[in-house]
Amino acid sequence: xxxxxxxxxxxxxxxxxxxxxxxxxxxxxxxxxxxxxxxxxxxxxxxxxxxxxxxxxxxxxxxxxxxxxxxxxxxxxxxxxxxxxxxxxxxxxxxxxxxxxxxxxxxxxxxxxxxxxxxxxxxxxxxxxxxxxxxxxxxxxxxxxxxxxxxxxxxxxxxxxxxxxxxxxxxxxxxxx
Amino acid sequence: xxxxxxxxxxxxxxxxxxxxxxxxxxxxxxxxxxxxxxxxxxxxxxxxxxxxxxxxxxxxxxxxxxxxxxxxxxxxxxxxxxxxxxxxxxxxxxxxxxxxxxxxxxxxxxxxxxxxxxxxxxxxxxxxxxxxxxxxxxxxxxxxxxxxxxxxxxxxxxxxxxxxxxxxxxxxxxxxxxxxxxxxxxxxxxxxxxxxxxxxxxxxxxxxxxxxxxxxxxxxxxxxxxxxxxxxxxxxxxxxxxxxxxxxxxxxxxxxxxxxxxxxxxxxxxxxxxxxxxxxxxxxxxxxxxxxxxxxxxxxxxxxxxxxxxxxxxxxxxxxxxxxxxxxxxxxxxxxxxxxxxxxxxxxxxxxxxxxxxxxxxxxxxxxxxxxxxxxxxxxxxxxxxxxxxxxxx
Numbered sequence: 103x104x105x106x107x108x109x110x111x112x113x114x115x116x117x118x119x120x121x122x123x124x125x126x127x128x129x130x131x132x133x134x135x136x137x138x139x140x141x142x143x144x145x146x147x148x149x150x151x152x153x154x155x156x157x158x159x160x161x162x163x164x165x166x167x168x169x170x171x172x173x174x175x176x177x178x179x180x181x182x183x184x185x186x187x188x189x190x191x192x193x194x195x196x197x198x199x200x201x202x203x204x205x206x207x208x209x210x211x212x213x214x215x216x217x218x219x220x221x222x223x224x225x226x227x228x229x230x231x232x233x234x235x236x237x238x239x240x241x242x243x244x245x246x247x248x249x250x251x252x253x254x255x256x257x258x259x260x261x262x263x264x265x266x267x268x269x270x271x272x273x274x275x276x277x278x279x
Numbered sequence: 280x281x282x283x284x285x286x287x288x289x290x291x292x293x294x295x296x297x298x299x300x301x302x303x304x305x306x307x308x309x310x311x312x313x314x315x316x317x318x319x320x321x322x323x324x325x326x327x328x329x330x331x332x333x334x335x336x337x338x339x340x341x342x343x344x345x346x347x348x349x350x351x352x353x354x355x356x357x358x359x360x361x362x363x364x365x366x367x368x369x370x371x372x373x374x375x376x377x378x379x380x381x382x383x384x385x386x387x388x389x390x391x392x393x394x395x396x397x398x399x400x401x402x403x404x405x406x407x408x409x410x411x412x413x414x415x416x417x418x419x420x421x422x423x424x425x426x427x428x429x430x431x432x433x434x435x436x437x438x439x440x441x442x443x444x445x446x447x448x449x450x451x452x453x454x455x456x457x458x459x460x461x462x463x464x465x466x467x468x469x470x471x472x473x474x475x476x477x478x479x480x481x482x483x484x485x486x487x488x489x490x491x492x493x494x495x496x497x498x499x500x501x502x503x504x505x506x507x508x509x510x511x512x513x514x515x516x517x518x519x520x521x522x523x524x525x526x527x528x529x530x531x532x533x534x535x536x537x538x539x540x541x542x543x544x545x546x547x548x549x550x551x552x553x554x555x556x557x558x559x560x561x562x563x564x565x566x567x568x569x570x571x572x573x574x575x576x577x578x579x580x581x582x583x584x585x586x587x588x589x590x591x592x593x594x595x596x597x598x599x600x601x602x603x604x605x606x607x608x609x610x611x612x613x614x615x616x617x618x619x620x621x622x623x624x625x626x627x628x629x630x631x632x633x634x635x636x637x638x639x640x641x642x643x644x645x646x647x648x649x650x651x652x653x654x655x656x657x658x659x660x661x662x663x664x665x666x667x668x669x670x671x672x673x
Contacts (some may be wrong), residue, residue, distance in 0.1 A: 106548050116595070116596065117655070118655065120652075121658075121659055122659050123594050124591065124656045125657075125659035126334070126336070126337060127331065129660075133339060193331060195379045
């Protein structure tokens with residue numbers, strides 16, 4: 103009797119399935135058509151570790167080149183040199199080619215201070231490849247030198263806190279929000 | 280239409296024109312009107328399908344071009360027309376170029392006999408239904424030709440699948456049509472409609488159980504013939520890129536999609552003609568213009584409802600496999616439809632004039648099934664998590 107059972111089951115399941123899809127037809131859509139805005143900016147609704155466009159907090163960059171070495175496709179180019187007299191690292195160039203970047207996040211993992219990190223910003227479309235290269239160093243600046251004990255500079259402390267939180271969440275995702 | 284042409288030639292502004300030239304003019308005029316009509320239908324259907332499908336999947340769908348995206352199809356059409364018409368280097372050029380027009384011809388020719396109203400039909404052929412079955416088979420030639428001429432393995436596979444599918448499903452569809460013809464004694468579309476009435480219990484859908492089964496078989500087979508989901512194997516994106524249309528671009532690609540969406544309307548119109556009483560309206564007015572408009576509106580509403588059902592099925596059912604497709608046709612639909620035909624014959628011998636009580640019983644059953652169906656929809660709505668919003672505009 104498998105034959106007639108098949109027919110019965112076909113009719114029953116299609117009947118039920120059509121009822122389910124008809125009920126979906128009158129429900130509100132889950133999604134929002136892309137350029138339409140929701141109450142909050144979309145960026146604010148994304149998780150802290152969302153892998154959007156890369157950003158660098160130059161104030162806390164130590165110039166260690168860990169990110170440059172970690173990048174599998176060499177989209178990060180850093181030029182740093184040591185000042186002979188002051189024994190200070192000077193950053194001459196910090197470029198990220200966002201056209202090449204594949205948002206793997208490997209660069210932000212080895213960063214000691216959380217200086218290089220992904221932002222929730224994702225709307226990076228542009229008209230030319232050249233403009234996709236982000237040049238962070240405008241003029242040569244000294245690299246950050248970690249202090250012993252807690253950071254006291256009121257301008258750098260929040261950046262560092264944020265960067266370390268970013269690194270913490272890599273180590274144990276989902277603990278803090 | 281011939282009467283119209285004759286009267287125009289004798290009295291109207293075509294006076295003095297040679298008879299053949301006058302006929303040709305009238306034919307060209309009707310062809311132009313119908314072509315524009317189906318372009319509009321196919322275009323709006325393509326947009327509506329995307330919206331309906333999106334809402335079934337809890338998405339929004341195209342809503343940018345014009346209010347709620349209603350002229351999205353126009354933008355798509357213009358985009359397609361402006362695109363380069365590429366012919367692959369290894370393709371069979373003449374066949375490749377001719378294929379879409381052949382498919383288009385097979386589909387467009389059906390509109391000659393579709394009765395939009397009592398007098399609103401281009402040609403009331405006495406073999407109307409047979410004619411439709413014959414000319415829609417021309418679409419297969421177009422698709423198979425496209426598949427072969429593209430010189431591409433996916434295209435060829437798609438074309439062969441399409442041919443196998445359409446030819447197989449012609450059998451249950453044809454037998455289901457014969458069941459109807461059995462009760463009317465005529466193949467003419469207008470005679471089939473006149474054999475029914477305006478009231479639902481006078482429709483062939485509820486006339487007797489055999490016609491009801493035939494109607495479902497016809498709808499399923501027609502969906503398969505129109506290459507619609509769940510039978511859209513010829514263009515299965517996940518397996519065959521776009522099937523027979525893989526190598527097509529620009530206007531030729533557009534023509535194939537025009538055929539696909541237009542065919543949907545043809546399916547609806549055929550089903551309406553044979554089972555839903557066509558353009559029959561209650562006798563409320565004698566005024567010919569209003570009557571004609573009402574008949575057209577009735578026919579259009581009924582056939583477009585079936586187009587909507589086809590969209591709805593597309594949003595519900597997954598695509599079947601090739602072996603399942605053939606199993607469904609040869610092991611289920613063909614035997615059932617033959618048994619159904621024999622049952623219908625016996626019924627016809629027993630009750631040549633139909634059985635009024637059966638009509639009402641079938642109609643009551645139909646209403647009961649519809650009510651149960653709506654209760655199931657309400658059941659699923661109560662369990663729904665997203666907020667209910669009956670407003671179709673989102």
